[in-house]
């Protein structure tokens with residue numbers, strides 16, 4: 001059960017592009033930039049990061065065979081550097097999660113395919129800022 005802090009949510013919103021790491025079942029890693037994502041903090045217990053699949057290839061193959069993902073967010077403007085571990089709990093192109101997200105993206109990016117939403121449950125957050133707390137678990 002992990003709820004991101006207000007500061008973490010502000011940092012995620014401010015960074016623009018985040019690296020998303022996945023791996024095959026056998027452990028071959030892959031990392032891609034992602035920009036079309038939203039934080040879903042509507043659940044009482046867990047926070048989710050919803051990512052729009054527009055062009056995922058190896059990323060999608062990896063997620064289907066291994067749902068564990070990681071990402072971090074940092075820029076010179078963010079308060080911290082935080083590393084998130086998560087689990088893909090749903091891939092959907094139906095229902096309010098997909099429809100509402102797609103409706104927010106479509107006006108600004110009408111050329112994107114908006115294939116489906118990859119719903120990542122945040123399971124752990126670690127510090128990746130320089131210094132003595134580096135690598136330590138925060139949430």
Ligand SMILES: Cc1cc2nc3c(=O)[nH]c(=O)nc-3n(C[C@H](O)[C@H](O)[C@H](O)COP(=O)(O)O)c2cc1C
Nearest residue numbers: 017032033034035036052053054055056057058059
């Ligand atoms: C700045 C930037 C942002 C991107 N954001 C997304 C995104 O939100 N969703 C997506 O499906 N692909 C996005 N892409 C494309 C992926 O990074 C990547 O090209 C695609 O997943 C294919 O790589 P893969 O085979 O490793 O999955 C983005 C690319 C760039 C350069």
